[in-house]
Amino acid sequence: MAKPLAGLTWALIALVAFLTVCPVFMLVFGSFSTGLEAFGSFTLAKYIQSYTDPALAGIIVNTVVFTAGSALVATALALFLSYLNLRTNIPFKSLFQTISIIPMMIPHILFCVSWALLLNPSNGLFNLLLREFGLSGAAFNIYSMPGMILVEGLLDLPIAYLIIAPAMSAFDVSLEESSKVCGASNLRTLLKVTLPVLRPAILAAFILVIVRSLASFAVPAVLGMPGRIYVLASHIYRIIASGFAADYGQAAAVGMSALSASIVLIVIYRRLTAESEKFVTVTSRGYRPAVIDLKRARLPLFGCVGLLCLVLIVLPVAVLFYVSLLPYAMVPSAKALSLMSWKNWQAVIRDPVSFLSLKNSLFLGVAGASLGVVLSVFVAYIIVKVRTRASGFLESLSFLSFSFPGIVIGVGFMWFFVRTPLYATLWALLIGYIATYLPYGVRPLTSAFVQIHSHLEESSRVCGAGTLYTLWRIVIPLLVPGVVSGWILMATMFVRELTLSVVLSRPGTEVIAVQILRFAEDGLWGRLSALGIIMIFISTALVVAATWVGRRFIRVEKG
Amino acid sequence: MKRLAALLVIALTASVAAAADPALVEKAKAEKKAAFYANITAVEPILEAFAKTYGVSAEYTRVSTNKFVATVLTEHQAGKLMADVLQAPLPILEILKEKGVLAAYRPPAMAGYPAWAGQDERIQQFGIEYVAYIYNKELVKPGDAPALYEDLADPKWRGKIVMADPSTHATTISWLIGLKEKVFTSEEAWLKFVKGLAANQPMFVNSFGPTPAPVESGEKLIAISMPKYIITKAPAPLDWARLKQPMLGSPRAMALAAAAPRPNAAKLFIDYWLSRDAMKIMAEKVGEYVLAPGVFPPIDGMETARVEPIRELSDEEIRRWGGEFKKIFAMP
Numbered sequence: 001m002a003k004p005l006a007g008l009t010w011a012l013i014a015l016v017a018f019l020t021v022c023p024v025f026m027l028v029f030g031s032f033s034t035g036l037e038a039f040g041s042f043t044l045a046k047y048i049q050s051y052t053d054p055a056l057a058g059i060i061v062n063t064v065v066f067t068a069g070s071a072l073v074a075t076a077l078a079l080f081l082s083y084l085n086l087r088t089n090i091p092f093k094s095l096f097q098t099i100s101i102i103p104m105m106i107p108h109i110l111f112c113v114s115w116a117l118l119l120n121p122s123n124g125l126f127n128l129l130l131r132e133f134g135l136s137g138a139a140f141n142i143y144s145m146p147g148m149i150l151v152e153g154l155l156d157l158p159i160a161y162l163i164i165a166p167a168m169s170a171f172d173v174s175l176e177e178s179s180k181v182c183g184a185s186n187l188r189t190l191l192k193v194t195l196p197v198l199r200p201a202i203l204a205a206f207i208l209v210i211v212r213s214l215a216s217f218a219v220p221a222v223l224g225m226p227g228r229i230y231v232l233a234s235h236i237y238r239i240i241a242s243g244f245a246a247d248y249g250q251a252a253a254v255g256m257s258a259l260s261a262s263i264v265l266i267v268i269y270r271r272l273t274a275e276s277e278k279f280v281t282v283t284s285r286g287y288r289p290a291v292i293d294l295k296r297a298r299l300p301l302f303g304c305v306g307l308l309c310l311v312l313i314v315l316p317v318a319v320l321f322y323v324s325l326l327p328y329a330m331v332p333s334a335k336a337l338s339l340m341s342w343k344n345w346q347a348v349i350r351d352p353v354s355f356l357s358l359k360n361s362l363f364l365g366v367a368g369a370s371l372g373v374v375l376s377v378f379v380a381y382i383i384v385k386v387r388t389r390a391s392g393f394l395e396s397l398s399f400l401s402f403s404f405p406g407i408v409i410g411v412g413f414m415w416f417f418v419r420t421p422l423y424a425t426l427w428a429l430l431i432g433y434i435a436t437y438l439p440y441g442v443r444p445l446t447s448a449f450v451q452i453h454s455h456l457e458e459s460s461r462v463c464g465a466g467t468l469y470t471l472w473r474i475v476i477p478l479l480v481p482g483v484v485s486g487w488i489l490m491a492t493m494f495v496r497e498l499t500l501s502v503v504l505s506r507p508g509t510e511v512i513a514v515q516i517l518r519f520a521e522d523g524l525w526g527r528l529s530a531l532g533i534i535m536i537f538i539s540t541a542l543v544v545a546a547t548w549v550g551r552r553f554i555r556v557e558k559g
Numbered sequence: 560m561k562r563l564a565a566l567l568v569i570a571l572t573a574s575v576a577a578a579a580d581p582a583l584v585e586k587a588k589a590e591k592k593a594a595f596y597a598n599i600t601a602v603e604p605i606l607e608a609f610a611k612t613y614g615v616s617a618e619y620t621r622v623s624t625n626k627f628v629a630t631v632l633t634e635h636q637a638g639k640l641m642a643d644v645l646q647a648p649l650p651i652l653e654i655l656k657e658k659g660v661l662a663a664y665r666p667p668a669m670a671g672y673p674a675w676a677g678q679d680e681r682i683q684q685f686g687i688e689y690v691a692y693i694y695n696k697e698l699v700k701p702g703d704a705p706a707l708y709e710d711l712a713d714p715k716w717r718g719k720i721v722m723a724d725p726s727t728h729a730t731t732i733s734w735l736i737g738l739k740e741k742v743f744t745s746e747e748a749w750l751k752f753v754k755g756l757a758a759n760q761p762m763f764v765n766s767f768g769p770t771p772a773p774v775e776s777g778e779k780l781i782a783i784s785m786p787k788y789i790i791t792k793a794p795a796p797l798d799w800a801r802l803k804q805p806m807l808g809s810p811r812a813m814a815l816a817a818a819a820p821r822p823n824a825a826k827l828f829i830d831y832w833l834s835r836d837a838m839k840i841m842a843e844k845v846g847e848y849v850l851a852p853g854v855f856p857p858i859d860g861m862e863t864a865r866v867e868p869i870r871e872l873s874d875e876e877i878r879r880w881g882g883e884f885k886k887i888f889a890m891p
């Protein structure tokens with residue numbers, strides 16, 4: 001490893017450690033302390049009590065099924081959609097691209113409520129419809145493990161999509177051509193060449209979704225609890241919720257198992273992608289991604305993808321719009337139609353806190369994502385190009401706050417920030433967001449970096465360019481799809497961020513999440529839906545802007 | 560409606576301004592604002608009226624109930640408590656009192672409140688988070704609604720009930736224990752009711768907030784919930800079952816922070832909050848059950864209803880009972 005890179009590695013380790021370790025340290029202290037605070041006298045009681053709970057075994061089984069299932073759904077859908085979008089001549093590509101990112105833009109709790117309206121066993125719209133056709137009982141029950149997996153999988157689809165898509169678009173078509181020249185069919189080429197070469201991206205997506213669904217609370221709360229299915233996140237909620245003085249130290253003790261699981265997953269990921277040379281597709285010897293002609297399958301596949309998007313994403317969003325027009329939740333009927341109005345929209349727009357929170361959230365989205373992506377470029381570069389223990393350590397560090405269940409990590413940040421002058425400022429939110437969601441920037445960029453051959457950088461260095469100049473002139477332009485993905489993931493996440501915001505936001509630093517919390521706690525689903533749709537518009541604007549800038553950048557570089 | 564609101568503001572300006580101590584008002588004005596932490600709905604009209612009356616603004620931060628103790632204690636111990644006034648369910652304020660977060664203050668506005676509401680010099684109780692059976696009045700005829708608590712154990716309600724998770728939701732746990740101690744004649748009768756309720760397979764949600772939605776939409780018919788939703792969710796077809804037994808709930812309380820950065824503005828704010836005019840806004844706009852004498856939420860039948868506070872349960876007791884209910888309701 002070159003000396004300057006070793007320096008950069010340690011500088012990044014220090015920076016990322018500062019960002020992610022501080023809150024986690026506070027939680028570790030809290031989990032070993034008596035009482036309710038971060039610093040009490042030492043005790044192991046919280047661990048003993050948490051890990052001798054007889055219910056824990058069943059909860060862990062549920063958690064494994066839930067997270068692995070969600071990761072499978074999200075990754076498979078993302079692969080299917082990104083392949084068709086980026087490698088084939090399927091019509092209306094940009095539409096599908098946008099649709100696959102939409103779940104990233106909605107408050108998750110709202111997406112769950114929408115699915116409950118569609119598929120609850122009592123009067124879910126699909127079930128009512130099927131009853132019209134003479135089916136008795138309930139064909140679908142969203143309050144079940146398959147229901148939870150489906151919805152969590154869809155919510156995490158954008159994460160998987162935005163990690164796989166850049167890799168898919170940087171695919172070297174000559175690999176596939178060689179396969180076909182040797183007589184392999186399209187399917188065989190896909191299975192034997194395309195998918196194996198994409199392994200780092202697929203694995204990265206799969207693992208990130210597992211870690212995310214481990215920490216996610218909306219689906220376990222809104223769909224799991226009514227079905228009495230408990231996973232780790234809802235188990236932690238139970239610990240916090242029972243009693244008025246929530247013991248976050250005990251919750252953190254349980255959360256440590258999520259943290260260890262994530263670290264194990266990262267180690268496995270590094271093992272599985274150790275021989276990174278295998279996955280290089282962009283070398284100095286000419287590269288062009290090519291489009292595959294679907295021929296006769298074009299329209300049927302288009303119909304298939306269209307239907308999938310319609311049922312899985314457009315319909316729940318349409319339900320939100322419907323709910324936003326109603327004074328209260330009701331099944332579609334003539335009466336519902338007669339009661340429709342824009343009142344919820346007016347209430348949301350006229351709210352005095354709305355404007356300020358919108359401004360703050362936009363600032364955090366744009367500034368946070370930009371800073372976050374800059375940091376991610378460096379971190380991803382070291383993770384991929386410098387394969388030492390130190391870089392493995394950096395990779396684990398980047399996941400630290402992310403893998404902690406959301407309800408707990410917010411308190412970890414509060415315990416930390418209250419000891420700094422940043423407490424109750426917008427900067428605390430900015431730092432907290434970047435620290436927690438760093439993997440959203442790092443993952444798409446690592447899977448993009450993996451594909452770039454080191455010959456390109458070496459050529460640049462031979463010509464006398466320094467590390468930073470090489471990064472800027474050679475590597476980053478090739479990384480644009482990864483940068484755009486990372487930026488979109490971070491920006492849309494920051495605009496709808498809930499778990500940290502509700503703990504760290506104060507008068508003057510309100511963000512949209514404060515409104516979400518207010519409406520959700522009061523059960524005002526109509527207003528919440530209106531706000532959710534406004535958020536989709538804001539995030540769509542950010543996504544369009546990012547994609548446009550990305551395209552321009554590539555064009556300028558080529559020109 | 561607007562004229563009515565204007566009249567209300569004028570009346571309230573006159574009555575409260577007359578009651579407040581001018582010296583306190585001057586000091587409060589110099590402090591400019593009072594910051595308060597709470598988890599309560601739609602209280603903005605009270606804050607606006609306060610600002611208009613005294614020229615002192617009130618800054619509200621909503622802190623979820625399950626983060627309340629953690630947030631306040633963390634800030635307090637770091638010497639950075641940003642709130643002057645704290646408002647939460649009584650047991651939370653009791654915990655904070657023990658930790659030395661609260662100051663003694665006897666607001667003059669408490670005169671006329673029930674004696675028990677002001678017995679603690681550090682905590683003022685002003686309302687009760689009352690719990691009742693809330694049903695969909697389009698799908699359930701008033702005659703079919705329960706007349707006694709035990710009627711909800713009737714198998715006809717099987718699969719038609721929604722309630723907050725009785726193994727964790729502190730208010731629901733306290734409510735069930737309140738029924739045992741205040742309503743049912745014997746422990747056996749109470750246990751029979753709880754077991755019957757469990758046999759009816761209620762759907763669980765994580766707090767009261769999500770309980771009305773499934774009843775509005777007809778997904779479920781009845782909820783163990785709060786009558787205030789009849790006001791805040793109007794025109795949803797919700798009504799409350801007028802039981803022959805009293806309604807129960809945890810007291811809502813407020814307190815002055817010991818290290819309040821703006822103690823005078825805080826006192827002025829507490830006085831105003833407890834005034835009849837502010838309580839009236841709260842009852843009328845938010846449907847809260849308040850302890851100010853003669854003030855009732857505009858819900859049919861509420862003026863004559865009996866509403867009683869539940870004894871506060873320690874966290875240890877809540878967890879123990881939560882564990883019992885987990886078994887009775889056969890939860891994993």
